[in-house]
Amino acid sequence: MKSVIFDLDGTLADTSGDLLAAANHCFRQMGHGDVLLAATDAGVALRGGRRMLTVGLERVGAFSDTLVDEFYPILLEAYRQDIASHTQLYPGALEAIETLKTRGYGIGICTNKPEALAEQLLQDLGVRDVFASLVGADTLPVRKPDPEPLREAVRRLGCDPAQAVLIGDSDTDRNTSANAGLPSILVEFGPSGADMAALEPEGLISHFAELPDRVDQVMAAHLGA
Numbered sequence: 001m002k003s004v005i006f007d008l009d010g011t012l013a014d015t016s017g018d019l020l021a022a023a024n025h026c027f028r029q030m031g032h033g034d035v036l037l038a039a040t041d042a043g044v045a046l047r048g049g050r051r052m053l054t055v056g057l058e059r060v061g062a063f064s065d066t067l068v069d070e071f072y073p074i075l076l077e078a079y080r081q082d083i084a085s086h087t088q089l090y091p092g093a094l095e096a097i098e099t100l101k102t103r104g105y106g107i108g109i110c111t112n113k114p115e116a117l118a119e120q121l122l123q124d125l126g127v128r129d130v131f132a133s134l135v136g137a138d139t140l141p142v143r144k145p146d147p148e149p150l151r152e153a154v155r156r157l158g159c160d161p162a163q164a165v166l167i168g169d170s171d172t173d174r175n176t177s178a179n180a181g182l183p184s185i186l187v188e189f190g191p192s193g194a195d196m197a198a199l200e201p202e203g204l205i206s207h208f209a210e211l212p213d214r215v216d217q218v219m220a221a222h223l224g225a
Contacts, residue, residue, distance in 0.1 A: 003106035003159040004097075004215055005150060006131075008113055009046045010169040010190040012093055013125070016042035017086030022079035023052040026071040032060045043191035046169070048112060049075045080117060084124040090189060092208030097130055099212040106157035108133030110150045112172065115139045133157045145172050147180035165202075165218055167211070174199045183218045185211070 009015045017038060023045070024034040035056040036044065044055050049072055057063035097107055108131055111118050115136025122128040133156035137143045140152060154161045166177040169190040177184035183202035187193065196204055203218045205211050 001106055001157070001159045002104065002163040002219055003108060003154050003157050003165075004100050005108045005110050005133075005153045005164055005166050007166070007168040007170070007173050008109055008111035008118055008121070010192070011090075011167055011173070011187055012109070013087050013089045013121075014042075014190070015087045015121070016045035016191065018079065018083055019045040019049070019052065021082065021086070022075050023049070023056060025078040026053065026075050027056055027060075029074070030062070030067070030071070032056070032062070035059055046191060049079070076114070076117070080120065083117065083121050087121065087125065089125065089127065090187075090208060092211075094127065094130065096208040096211040100215060103212060103216070105215070106133075106154075106159045107131055108135070108153040108157050110135045110144065110153040110166065110176070112137040112144050145175035145179055147176060150176050150180050150182070163219070163223065165215055165222070169193075169196070171199055174201055177201075183222045185214055185218060 006012050020036045020038055020041060023036050027035040036052060044052055050068055053068045053071055057067055101107060113136055115138055118134060118136045133153045135149045135153040140149055142148050150166055151161045154164045164182050166173055166182060166184045168184055169187050174184050185203035185205060186196040186201045188196050188204055188206045203214045205214055
């Protein structure tokens with residue numbers, strides 16, 4: 001059975017608003033106020049908690065690895081307490097997934113968000129049951145771009161690890177699929193969308209309505225059909 005595995009942040013959902021709020025909670029505790037801005041730093045948010053802390057601290061001239069390590073768990077807890085106030089699924093995501101299911105694809109998630117937070121977010125958004133597998137950053141001893149989390153997400157579907165495609169929004173996703181010997185389709189509607197073509201994925205989409213047919217095309221090319 002073939003499968004489609006999705007990244008979460010920046011691919012299925014715009015989570016940047018709640019991530020930035022958690023980071024700014026930390027910066028306020030440090031006495032810096034709200035350092036990261038929704039208008040300019042959404043792409044930073046989607047690179048994860050440590051990246052947000054690093055960029056923000058560099059911006060105010062206060063960066064140190066010690067501060068990042070100290071405030072990372074504080075950021076995670078702030079995010080856990082308010083994880084879905086601003087987060088929304090991208091338009092057409094659920095409709096595309098349902099179409100893929102009718103075409104016989106298994107559907108899962110492989111994310112570098114900690115598994116418990118990914119579970120909580122999907123539950124709060126009311127879509128956890130849509131996905132038959134979920135592998136997070138700490139599910140295995142390794143994380144993306146190591147290929148093993150992607151393979152594990154496929155295995156948990158009961159699908160063939162050689163017949164899968166990864167949908168993502170970053171060089172991390174592109175490298176993960178390449179390391180697994182699998183194709184990727186990158187989305188161009190996220191904060192870093194303009195940079196996706198340069199990564200030369202097997203497919204690109206500008207709206208989820210394009211995804212089912214693009215998956216069919218990419219999978220056929222991958223399997224030599």
